[in-house]
Amino acid sequence: MTHFGKSIRTRREHLHLEDKRYSLRQVALRIGIEPAYLSKIERGEVSPPSEATTVRLAHELGEDPDVLLALAGKVSGDLQNIIRKRPKLFAELIRQLKEAPDHALLHVVREVRDGEW
Amino acid sequence: MITLKNDSLEFRFPEVHRDARCTIEFQRTLRIPDDNRDYPLPPGLDSFPLRHIDDFARRLPEQWRRRGGVIMPMHQAEAMWISFEDYSGYPFAVKIATGKSCAISGNPWVNHLNKDPQDYVVLPEQPWLDGYCVEKGIIRQFVAMPLGKGYTAEEQLTGAAQHGGLQIVVFPMKRKRYKRLMARSSLTLHSPQVPCCISPESMGLAPGGRMRQEIHEDPYGLDAWDRQHSRRCFVTIANSTQWTAITGERPPTVPPSALEYTEAGLPWFEWYGGDAVAVDGAKKLEKLASVAQLGKKKGEAPLPENESVEVTRVVGLSAGGATLDREFTSDEILRP
Secondary structure: OOHHHHHHHHHHHHHHHHOHHHOHHHHHHHHOOOHHHHHHHHOOOOOOOOHHHHHHHHHHHOOOHHHHHHHOOOOOHHHHHHHHHOHHHHHHHHHHHOOOOHHHHHHHOOOOOEOOO | OEEEEOOEEEEEOOOOOOOOEEEEEEEEEOOOOOOOOEEOEOOEOOEOOOEEHHHHHHHOOHHHHHHEOEEEEOOOOOEEEEEEEEOOOOOEEEEEEEOOEEOOOOOEOOOOOOEOOEOOEEEOOOOEEOEEEEEOOEEEEEEEEEOOOOOOHHHHHHOOOOOOOEEEEEEEEOHHHHHHHHHHHOOOOOOOOOOOOOOOOOEEEEEEEEEEOOOEOOOOOHHHEOOOOOEEEEEEEEOHHHHHHHHOOOOOOOOOOHHHHHHOOOOEEEEEOOOOOEOOOOHHHHOOOOHHHHHHHHOOOOOOOOOOOOOOOEEEEEOOOOOOOOEOOHHHOOOO
């Protein structure tokens, strides 16, 4: 079982304890894939699904899409586009920040400015 | 701190608690008929794009720049609902105003919370807000109208067309109170001044058709909220022409009409909030004339495609249920 498959199975089963709508079959149908395919994903018998399916699965399970994509060994398309537009700048930025602790990274995140109103 | 993530506003309060984060986004939707009948909840058709005001500072009127916040496009007479999402179940009190008049109480904007009458919604109990709280269990849908024509709630309540847009302030629950609850339950850009090419006319929100939606009474009490830590944001609404001139992007397409949507057999929604108690409608908001009512009085037809519809397919959503999903991605919607 892959880390990705194990993670989503654990999360789904946890939700299923409190809500029967988190059965493998119902979750698969809600995200638009066959139950047998989701079962194989959870057991690690197939590679993680496409980006779009992974994002739908993340929303369904209340997980962060970027975290789930990372577990699947992927980076979201929008992030790839951002890097491709200014590869040198973003590559440098990411490398410089790779060891920074979380609280320091939060200071780098751009805030929405509140003004006078 | 407030950040923009995938066209949603993410509010985080790491100084209060690591779990204290919630997301607010603005959902495109169809405009329900403004015919004095009560409708169920319409779907979400994907979120409106949001951009930092500061990214376009040189193209914006001074008043827009000064307010900060974000900018969002809406077509005239387009409807919108506000989606609240929290990741951890951390409770928040959220005030929403349009044109600096509270959408829950109808009172003028103040930065603090009031309990009597309650002028905020409580997350996660309240998953969304579709409009003005005009009666107990009934709201009038948020509909975009140009400021200065007399239709917006702001103009009807204050007699002035000054602010427009949406205003939000978010208060997290106090850290100690949250921990007790858990235990019991288990860059400003300084751009050179250049002549501005965008007209300063802004869009505001006006009361549209009636919809069944309860605004829940605060189950925790005013003392539960950490009023020392709050974050607020002004959402400026640009019309589609302004949006393209400012951002260079095309705004989202006009959503289908209520009639087109219903005839395509797509679902409407009802929400069952369990035992939650609904707040009364605000007297000030109850007196507001809807866009269609005011248009009739003025001899104008401000709402295209306002035919009544017979809703036959209604999907029930419950507060304790697995999902509160009333959103479609754009490729799921049948366009005529």
